[in-house]
Amino acid sequence: MTSIPATKAAISALKIEQRVERDVKAGIPELDRRNHTESEESMRSYVVREIIGRVHENRQRELDKELADRSAVDIRQLHQEMKNTESLVEKSTAGRLANLVSGLKQRAQEYAALRMDLEMFRQRNGLTREAVYRESKLLHYALIFFIVIMETVLNAFFLSKGSDLGLVGGFFQAFIISMINLGFAVFLAFSLRHCFHQNPLRKIGAGTLFLGVLVTAIVFVLGVGHYREALEANPFTASQVAMTTLQAQPLGIQDFNSWIMVVVSGIALVLLAAKFFVVDDRYPGYTAITRRVKQQQRMWREAHEDAIESVNEMAEDIQESISETEKTIRAQFIQFKASIERSEEIHRHYHEDIIKAQGLLDELVRYYQSYSARMMNRRSAYFGELLRFELDKLPQLNTTGLAQHKRDLATFEEVMDALDQSYSEALGVVNRRCESMQASLAALVDTLELDHGLRRA
Incomplete structure (x- = not known):
């Protein structure tokens, strides 16, 4: 200034x-x-x-x-x-309340419709009980992973002796065997669950599928044992020898370590099939619709x-x-x-x-x-x-x-x-x-x- x-x-x-x-x-x-x-x-x-x-x-x-x-x-x-707060509050809350009411009505309709689907499912299939299943699948997948890894590690030990790549080659072979066993377990659990279906034709079809998959899985497990036994004799002809001895004498495995492999694979197959079966209700489809209803209930x-x-x-x-x-x-x-x-x-x-x-x-x-x-x-x-x-x-x-x-x-x-x-x-x-x-x-x-x-x- x-x-x-x-x-x-x-x-x-x-x-x-x-x-x-x-x-x-x-x-x-x-x-x-x-x-x-x-x-x-x-x-x-x-x-x-x-x-x-x-x-x-x-x-x-x-x-x-x-x-x-x-x-x-x-x-x-x-x-x-x-x-003038009262009039301002009325104006600002009127639209919000209308949106909330509309959202609640829609949720209620969706929840009611899904509950109706569940009741209709129960009536069609003659179910009077609640679905029995595991709420969390995290532990389910963790146990499956643990079984697969344990089977892979144990079988890798037996297969590594006859593999050209040693322990690494045995591990990959054992991992492939575990994956095949996992697939058998899924089909066994699926077919066994459908054996409890109300429809007789589906029961017969599921039973037939179960027996077919079970026989195939047993043959595969025994084949793994024959392959393990032939692997120590000659790795280059082990596959042909295993198939020949499997057809001639399915239980004619002479090596103790090979029988251990058969037992390990068999136990893993049973455990995996049981795990896939008990994770959901024994009646097919009951768990899925029940889960949707409970999820909708939580959303409500x-x-x-x-x-x-x-x-x-x-x-x-x-x-x-x-x-x-x-x-x-x-x-x-x-x-x-x-x-x-x-x-x-x-x-x-x-x-x-x-x-x-x-x-x-x-x-x-x-x-x-x-x-x-x-x-x-x-x-x-x-x-x-x-x-x-x-x-x-x-x-x-x-x-x-x-x-x-x-x-x-x-x-x-x-x-x-x-x-x-x-x-x-x-x-x-x-x-x-x-x-x-x-x-x-x-x-x-x-x-x-x-x-x-x-x-x-």
């Missing part, structure tokens, strides 16, 4: 000494003068125009900025919005819980918005009040600047008179009053709006007195609306469950 310069700086800027020298050469000031010289008058003009003018411009810019900041305050609107419960949680989140968001509005009102009031005080301070400082400028002008005139007296080698003849500012001609600060804002401040103080009560009432409205929505959703859930037969009355 432009401030009142020091006397020496003003003397230098005005070039008073050069003015005095020029005036003295022209015979000015006269010995018996009673008026100020043109140079002295120009000092007043300079101070008014260059110093006070610039100070006025900067002070006015500060006042205009404060006015603009105060004009941007919307305390009345914000407080009115807080008082989660939909209800999510609806309640959605209402809580919505209430928290609205309450947070109200809280932010309350903080904004308080912050704007503090800023508004401080801005008025700053505007009054700026106005006061401007009058102080005028007084300082008058003092500077007095110093400049005194310096001119004393310097001219020294130049003329005599005392200055003029000892009258120094130059004074014509106050009515000085630029005045425009304080438009300040008086109105002072009246607004009194209104805002009344708003601040009522703000705590308005804030509490707004939060109460939100809480009551939230509780009302939750009660409506709970009643809707009860109605939907009774109407769709999801629970007994």
Whole structure:
């Protein structure tokens, strides 16, 4: 901000000494003068125009900025919005409640339809019991993996002795055998489960498939034993020899290690088949539809819980918005009040600047008179009053709006007195609306469950 310069700086800027020298050469000031010289008058003009003018411009810019900041305050609107919380909450919650109701109705219909499919499945297949199965398949797959790995490791030990690649070759051969056993186990469990089907034709077909797969699996396991026995004699002809001896004497394995391989593969096959069979209900298809029904039941419960949680989140968001509005009102009031005080301070400082400028002008005139007296080698003849500012001609600060804002401040103080009560009432409205929505959703859930037969009355 432009401030009142020091006397020496003003003397230098005005070039008073050069003015005095020029005036003295022209015979000015006269010995018996009673008026100020043109140079002295120009000092007043300079101070008014260059110093006070610039100070006025900067002070006015500060006042205009404060006015603009105060004009941007919307305390009345914000407080009115807080008082109208009930209508605002109704508008914002109406659509949300409609969406939640629609979603719950759809979930209830889907759940009821799937329950109907389950009941029809039970009636068609003569089932009066609940499905028996393992809820988690993680342990199921972990045990299968463990059985396959154990069978692979044990068989790899026996097959590595006759393999060209040693333990690595034996491991790959053993792994392929384990995968084939795994496939047999899947088909055995599948066919055995269909043996419990109500349809006689499906029972016969499943029994036939089970016996066929079982015989094939036994032959394969014995073939592995014959291959192991022939592998030690001659690895290059082991496959042909194993097939020949298997056809001639299926149980004619002479090597003890080969029998151990047969037993290990047989036990693994039985364990895998049993594991695949017991993981689901023995009646085919019963587990799948039961799982879908339970999954839909979980989704129905989660939909209800999510609806309640959605209402809580919505209430928290609205309450947070109200809280932010309350903080904004308080912050704007503090800023508004401080801005008025700053505007009054700026106005006061401007009058102080005028007084300082008058003092500077007095110093400049005194310096001119004393310097001219020294130049003329005599005392200055003029000892009258120094130059004074014509106050009515000085630029005045425009304080438009300040008086109105002072009246607004009194209104805002009344708003601040009522703000705590308005804030509490707004939060109460939100809480009551939230509780009302939750009660409506709970009643809707009860109605939907009774109407769709999801629970007994």
